[in-house]
Amino acid sequence: MSTFPAARLRRLRSTAGLRDLVRETEVSLDDLILPLFVAPDALGNDALPAMQRFTVEGVVRECEELVRIGARAVILFGVPESKDDEGSGAWVDDGIVQQALRALRPRFPELLLLTDVCLCEYTAHGHCGVLHDDRVDNDASVELLARTAVSHVEAGADAVCPSDMMDGRVGAIRERLPETPIVAYSAKYASAFYGPFRDVAGSAPSFGDRRSYQMDPGNVREALRECELDVAEGADVLLVKPALPYLDVVRAVRERFDLPVAAYNVSGEYAMVKAAAAAGHLDERAAALESLTAIKRAGADMIFTYWVRDVASWLV
Ligand code: PBG
Numbered sequence: 001m002s003t004f005p006a007a008r009l010r011r012l013r014s015t016a017g018l019r020d021l022v023r024e025t026e027v028s029l030d031d032l033i034l035p036l037f038v039a040p041d042a043l044g045n046d047a048l049p050a051m052q053r054f055t056v057e058g059v060v061r062e063c064e065e066l067v068r069i070g071a072r073a074v075i076l077f078g079v080p081e082s083k084d085d086e087g088s089g090a091w092v093d094d095g096i097v098q099q100a101l102r103a104l105r106p107r108f109p110e111l112l113l114l115t116d117v118c119l120c121e122y123t124a125h126g127h128c129g130v131l132h133d134d135r136v137d138n139d140a141s142v143e144l145l146a147r148t149a150v151s152h153v154e155a156g157a158d159a160v161c162p163s164d165m166m167d168g169r170v171g172a173i174r175e176r177l178p179e180t181p182i183v184a185y186s187a188k189y190a191s192a193f194y195g196p197f198r199d200v201a202g203s204a205p206s207f208g209d210r211r212s213y214q215m216d217p218g219n220v221r222e223a224l225r226e227c228e229l230d231v232a233e234g235a236d237v238l239l240v241k242p243a244l245p246y247l248d249v250v251r252a253v254r255e256r257f258d259l260p261v262a263a264y265n266v267s268g269e270y271a272m273v274k275a276a277a278a279a280g281h282l283d284e285r286a287a288a289l290e291s292l293t294a295i296k297r298a299g300a301d302m303i304f305t306y307w308v309r310d311v312a313s314w315l316v
Pocket of ligand 1: 116118195197265
């Protein structure tokens with residue numbers, strides 16, 4: 001017989017108090033960022049309640065409620081009145097996101113206002129940059145993205161989040177905005193999980209796909225190269241997107257870099273749980289909290305997620 005007692009790991013699982021005491025990872029509202037869509041007209045969403053469109057007045061009311069329940073941060077996406085080839089609605093002074101920022105900034109000094117910097121919601125063709133002979137022109141797009149980031153900060157954004165995946169855009173934004181935190185969508189994959197977002201934002205490409213700028217799902221070393229460049233160009237936070245199918249990428253970025261890491265729990269991940277719960281296959285609350293815990297455990301310091309309102313009610 002062994003002189004050592006057999007390991008008894010169940011000792012620390014026997015009561016809720018002990019489990020709470022030894023838990024390594026916890027989801028907190030402090031680490032969550034809620035995406036909000038601002039548009040000229042409101043549009044509800046029964047199946048995916050966190051994915052509705054708000055008017056500027058509506059987004060003010062929504063943020064009032066978010067602050068009341070303890071939410072800390074939102075990221076604004078704009079759905080413009082009209083689109084053009086250049087996506088000018090992204091940077092004009094009276095653009096939809098700029099209007100929302102000017103309404104929100106003075107009212108909610110304690111709420112973090114992040115903005116998504118991309119052209120796909122604003123271009124008539126739905127690509128994330130401007131076209132030259134049906135190809136997305138990198139450097140011309142970078143110029144317009146930097147202009148967009150500057151206009152967001154002038155309107156009151158606390159941080160900007162370039163999500164376009166053009167080369168060199170973080171550096172171009174950093175040059176113009178030395179003081180602004182940049183949350184770089186560094187490892188953003190050409191994913192099948194963005195469907196519900198594109199429906200709400202009206203940003204599906206009208207031809208082709210995004211594989212000439214977003215990353216191939218098979219690659220992880222390339223994600224680290226993307227991060228390396230973004231660090232060199234002045235990024236403050238490195239973001240991996242989507243989250244759940246890419247937890248190995250979150251972990252790899254966490255291990256290689258000492259910057260804060262973000263993960264985007266995208267619309268398709270939210271929709272899958274919602275649909276499965278509606279069909280009676282699983283419990284939304286348990287599945288959502290488990291997902292968010294897993295994303296943090298993999299190494300994310302912060303999570304962009306549609307479940308912020310729900311988490312606020314679940315954690316009380
Ligand atoms: C803009 C952008 C997208 C998402 C965030 N920023 C869509 C895309 O790349 O097509 C997706 C977010 C989600 O699915 O929740 N480029």
